[in-house]
Amino acid sequence: MRLSFLDPLYAAEGPVASVCLDTSRDIDDPDRAIELRWRHAREKLAAEGADRATLSALGGGVGADRDVDGPHGQALFAADGQVLLAQELPRPPERDTARYSRLPDAMPLAVQRAPDISYLAVVISREGPADAGPGAGPSGEADSVVASLQAGRWPASTVAPQPVSSYAMPAAQWQQGAVRVTEAAERAVRDHGSEVIVVWAQQGDPWPRGVFVNRLPPELHERVITVDGEEPPRAAPGRALLEQDLANLLDGRLGDRDRTHFDRYLAQRSRHRASCEGMAAAVRALQRGQVQALFVNDQPGPSPARLWTGPEPTHIALSAEELEAFGAPAVAQEPADALLIRAAAHTGAELVVVPYEELALDDGVGALLRYTTPAP
Structure with a gap:
């Protein structure tokens, strides 16, 4: 992130x-x-x-x-x-x-x-009598297909959702009309960099969703995740479309970029653990602007750890003596969390929040290094 x-x-x-x-x-x-x-x-x-x-x-x-x-x-x-x-x-x-x-x-x-995953939520439902295929419902009345699209970043957009785009047409025209919806979905994926396309359909009526998915470009098919429900979901005021389904799918998951950083970190950690894991290692790397991604565990509550700092964001150390040796004036103690994230933001590092159950980091912190140096 x-x-x-x-x-x-x-x-x-x-x-x-x-x-x-x-x-x-x-x-x-x-x-x-x-x-x-x-x-x-x-x-x-x-x-x-x-x-x-x-x-x-x-x-x-x-x-x-x-x-x-x-x-x-x-x-x-x-x-x-x-x-x-x-x-x-x-x-x-x-x-x-x-x-x-x-x-x-x-x-x-x-x-x-975190995990700051870009997604596109798509709800495809019928209004009026519905059957398993195109055309009219059991009573002979024509039904319509309604498609709603909303892009977002999970989980921030849970409470700061983007506008919803909606399309409605007679079911008999869905085979052809779905092209307009898939084109809108392609634009949204391109504009927002959506990693995941979550598509909802009503249980027992997969046909409208199948038409939509089949008309997406083949390169987007691997991003599609399908979900079902009995009634078309309606977002509560100020909340994201498909909020519960998104939570079930995306909570605890790393985005594509974070997953790449995480895999590289595991490889680096296996060779240079003393240089990239724990508070001392993270502080040393941030001092040098050496961190590509700062890793923290997702444990709730403030960290009791405190570090020393000077005027500059990279003035960060485990002791006042260390900072004074660097020539930093006016050193003071501050909460470690505040200093770590300021140094990361200042040096262009990203943040990856790792579920504690997936990897418990020493001191709850680690660093993917842009380059490695021998541990002192």
């Missing part, structure tokens, strides 16, 4: 206020619950020195996702009275967090965006 979406956070000078809140609306009186959560966060930020203008800017954004249904959260960042970044979280955070410090608390947001 590329980290360019975090760039606005690192353009700010001075301390940043970071907030992650549960803003779910599947409870009684959600506005009151969100107000209480924000009050506690605001009090903590104020106690840590956040100025009134910055708190006011954050307060204006908290709860602005009221059009999003169901469980979710918000991540907001502000400095000098300006909101730097505000995004919906696909899942409520494990716990609400608020921090005012020299660095944004960006790792929770980044981890929630």
